[in-house]
Amino acid sequence: MQPFAALNISFSEEALMRRVPSEIFGRKLRSIAHVSEQDEEALASLGVRTVDVPAARDIVSAGARCSHSCFLVEGFAGSYQVTAAGKRQFSAFYIAGDAPDLQSLYLETLDSGVCALTRCVVGYVEHAEIKRLCEKSPTLAAVLWRYTLIDAAIFREWVTNVGQRDAVTRVAHLFCEMSLRLRYPRNLLEQMRFNWPLTQAELADACGVSSVHINRVLKEMRWLGLVELSDGQLGIKDWNRLVAAGEFNADYLHFKRTPAVRI
């Protein structure tokens, strides 16, 4: 099983090694800011406990007292809340390199849960250790802070997405975001097909739409020739029109350099 073959990232045993989580996180950080060698080394020195989380299980549960944060080494995860009426809403999706609950660093409890959408390899790090690093290196603190601010910018964008756009536009927008984030560091222009392990129900809960309706929306998007979605693969048939359909502007992702794929 190599779900990320399309991204040319090989995992296998390597993923379980100690240094990998912080390395992969370091790569992510370098995509949003300059990271000094010292800071990179400091990150690599973090004590990481790597855990294999099966699909559909919580990585961090909402309301839990949090003394750790985690990096995603492999897999897809999502942060979500459940309403009193029992409906689920995702507020972000996370992929390899992301730190889904760095948001909890200075909160006692996390108000949202993070659940594994596929099998995930997760590296846990103690808050105390991260804070110690931040005190020693203000530049590292700044990069991590920036990371959480970009996360927040994604939340804001999702508020607008779910609040003001119609269903097709919402889905197109989400596809654009995930496509850029999945492709980013390598950013292959030709890379218009990648693993998409999410079910329609999960997509629905990200877009604030019923799963039945998502199905019809996907049908329409296929008919429009925007995307192809089958066998757990998302193929983008027409990037420019998808961007237009999704009213997408990548500014809110705050990549260090504008991706080679102009939009």
Place this chain on the structure above:
Amino acid sequence: MQPFAALNISFSEEALMRRVPSEIFGRKLRSIAHVSEQDEEALASLGVRTVDVPAARDIVSAGARCSHSCFLVEGFAGSYQVTAAGKRQFSAFYIAGDAPDLQSLYLETLDSGVCALTRCVVGYVEHAEIKRLCEKSPTLAAVLWRYTLIDAAIFREWVTNVGQRDAVTRVAHLFCEMSLRLRYPRNLLEQMRFNWPLTQAELADACGVSSVHINRVLKEMRWLGLVELSDGQLGIKDWNRLVAAGEFNADYLHFKRTPAVRI
């Protein structure tokens, strides 16, 4: 004009004095974390340029290069985005004491704008100065970081609000949030009536609903005996039922102590 008379905060000329912005921000910070005297003094030493912004004008425009952040001394503001279709979505409302664009501290540009919903008194502070303070005092950095994380938690909650709840629930939820935030530091149990200077159209753009529909929702909420909304005043008639109607849980606001008003 004393829009905050209900909160026993008097402004008038005092508001324009130099130290006030950081003092009011300090009070806000103390509601979410312990702030040492040194840090409080450091905050007070910030160079603040106080500006009077008329209603309906941008305090910070989306996309602008940002070298400053601001504190709201007086008034209501909202962070918002406008979609390609010309629809506006608010992602948060801000009141006296808030720092609407502290989110921009480590971003080059802000992806959302912040606009004044009433006349606002705003104190601008240079990013560079805040960063200098943070380097000197990691504890102050932690408090400010925490502040931005709580902001992000509010965005997440809004995603869920707009994505999964019906219109009445959305509005009730928003009223609960704003009510707690407006009342917080003093937290008067009897304080169930306060200034609400927002128009129905603005409320609509916060809840992802048309203004016509908001009008009907308010009518229903009045009929249900939950709230009273007139003359720019929001009166809460039945707090417990409003909390139930809004499926509201205040955890995501991360107040230092649970408000005296149990919910």
Place this chain on the structure above:
DNA sequence: CGAGTGTTTGACTGTTCTCAAATGTCGTGG
């Protein structure tokens, strides 16, 4: 008084939801 803005209401339209059932896919075990 008139202009401008915000609120309220009605009638109609349209998107999306819910319920329900059929179909497709995959892995397990006989």
Place this chain on the structure above:
DNA sequence: CCACGACATTTGAGAACAGTCAAACACTCG
């Protein structure tokens, strides 16, 4: 190899919720 269950996708039909358009009304300010 097939039967089976579990899960995901697809489709239909009717209902509910919310949007649009349009007009009347209320209020404030100069």
